Amino acid sequence: MLKHARPYRFPPLAQVLAQAQPGSAPGLGDVQAALTQGFQEGLDKGYQEGLASGRADGQAHGLQEGLAQGRQQALDQARAEARARWAALATPVDALMQALRQQRAEEHAALRQDVVDLVAKVARQVIRCELTLQPVQLLSLVEETLTALPPTRDDEVEVFLNPEELERIRELDPTRAARWQLRADPALEAGECRVQAAGREADAGCRQRLGACMAQVQAQLGPDDDAPLEAAA
Structure with missing residues (x-):
């Protein structure tokens, strides 16, 4: 054992606190108040810092949403204005295109009718010349009609002809003219002929046949109103 050793005595807590903070001797209540004040100050500081941070984050997020919403609204408005301007521009253009289509259809219809009229006129001239040279050909039309x-x-068949053509047929081919009962009908034009047989009457003339041919010609030239407008260029 060490000689001359003396036991150490710890000073009182109040003395230690007095030495740490000269001029004050706080009690337990003062320490508790200081702790409470420090906690409250830390709480207030954390609240203020959190509020400031949250406010900054909220402003940044709100700004981004506002910008995105503003851009979308501006885009929608621009699209709507563009559609309105396009509609305003397209209306007269559509009307013009419709007028062009109508005009083209009328021109094509008139052209087709001119072609049909020209063909019919030429055909009538050819038929008239042919019958003038060979009126007996009308009897071939009679034979064709009787087959239907x-x-x-034969002696019960009556054939009505233009008087001038009837006389020429009897002169040119009396044998065939005697086959049926040929009658003169002043109401019939040259090239026209009517046949009565078995209580029925049929048109054996050239006009009816020419009309059927012209109908076929007109059908072949059929309308093309649905063709694209560019095809007319």
Whole structure:
């Protein structure tokens, strides 16, 4: 054992606190108040810092959403204005295109009718010349017409012709002219002929046949109103 050793005595806590803070001797209540004040100050500081941080984050997020919403609204408005301007520009253009289509359709219809009329005129001239030279050909039309009627004896068939053509047929081919009962009908034009047999009457003239041919010609030239407008260029 060490000689001359003395036991150490710890000073009182109040003395230690007095030495640490000269001029004051706080009690337990003062320490508790200081702790409470420090906690409250830390709480207030944290609240203020959190509020400031949250406010900054909220402003930044709100700014981004506002910018995005503003851009979308501006885009929608620009699209709507563009559609309105396009509609305003397209209306007269559509009307012009419709007028051009109508005009083209009328021109094509008139052209087709001119072609049909020209063909019919030429055909009538050819038929007239042919019948003038060979009026007996009308009897061939009579024979063709009789094939579409019920069978009938030749002496029961009546054929009505233009008086001038009837005389020329009797002169040129009396044998064939005697086959049926040929009658003169002043109401019939040259090239026209009517046949009566078995209680039925049929048109054996050239006009009806020419009309059927012209209908076929007009059908072949059929309308093309649905063709694109560019095809007319």
